[in-house]
Amino acid sequence: MPETSSNLRKYRDLYNIHKKSCKLRKPDRHGHKIEMKLTFEQWLQIWMDSGKLEQRGRGKGGYCMARHDDLGDYEVGNVSIKSIVENSREAKLGRGGVKGRVSPTKGKTWSASSNTLRAEAAKNVTKTPCPHCSALHTQAHLARYHGDRCKLAPRLVANLESALSPGADRSGDDS
Numbered sequence: 083m084p085e086t087s088s089n090l091r092k093y094r095d096l097y098n099i100h101k102k103s104c105k106l107r108k109p110d111r112h113g114h115k116i117e118m119k120l121t122f123e124q125w126l127q128i129w130m131d132s133g134k135l136e137q138r139g140r141g142k143g144g145y146c147m148a149r150h151d152d153l154g155d156y157e158v159g160n161v162s163i164k165s166i167v168e169n170s171r172e173a174k175l176g177r178g179g180v181k182g183r184v185s186p187t188k189g190k191t192w193s194a195s196s197n198t199l200r201a202e203a204a205k206n207v208t209k210t211p212c213p214h215c216s217a218l219h220t221q222a223h224l225a226r227y228h229g230d231r232c233k234l235a236p237r238l239v240a241n242l243e244s245a246l247s248p249g250a251d252r253s254g255d256d257s
């Protein structure tokens with residue numbers, strides 16, 4: 083059955099969308115910028131040969147054009163039509179069967195002696211008192227939440243007071 087011209091127009095639109103989406107995609111895991119090197123005719127032929135053209139799309143029952151091993155360009159010889167479920171399962175397997183990054187401490191345990199060492203190290207961290215609230219903090223915590231940023235710092239207290247009294251004169255020097 084020959085493709086009707088309205089179907090052809092629809093497929094050409096789909097092809098153009100696919101081609102455009104390649105430009106927006108991140109490079110593959112080898113840092114290669116993914117390109118659509120198939121012509122519309124080649125693209126359509128691959129879909130027609132698969133017999134899945136009408137099931138092209140997202141979701142569980144859908145089919146997509148996948149690159150072999152998720153690498154390289156969309157070009158003849160490097161693509162096949164796969165079910166979306168199958169393709170995402172393969173993508174996961176390529177990363178060891180999991181999504182995202184695996185914590186380097188996953189599944190590891192610590193010995194009693196290393197626990198003691200870490201506990202001692204934590205005790206020996208030097209703590210500095212905040213000049214405003216005088217609580218003891220590590221350098222990192224002090225820099226981020228205390229010192230000039232402390233809730234009790236005069237500048238913040240002054241700002242807070244003027245915010246709480248709407249009639250207050252804001253032109254005064256509050257340094």
Ligand SMILES: [Zn+2]
Pocket residue numbers: 212213214215216217227228229232233234
């Ligand atoms: Zn403080």
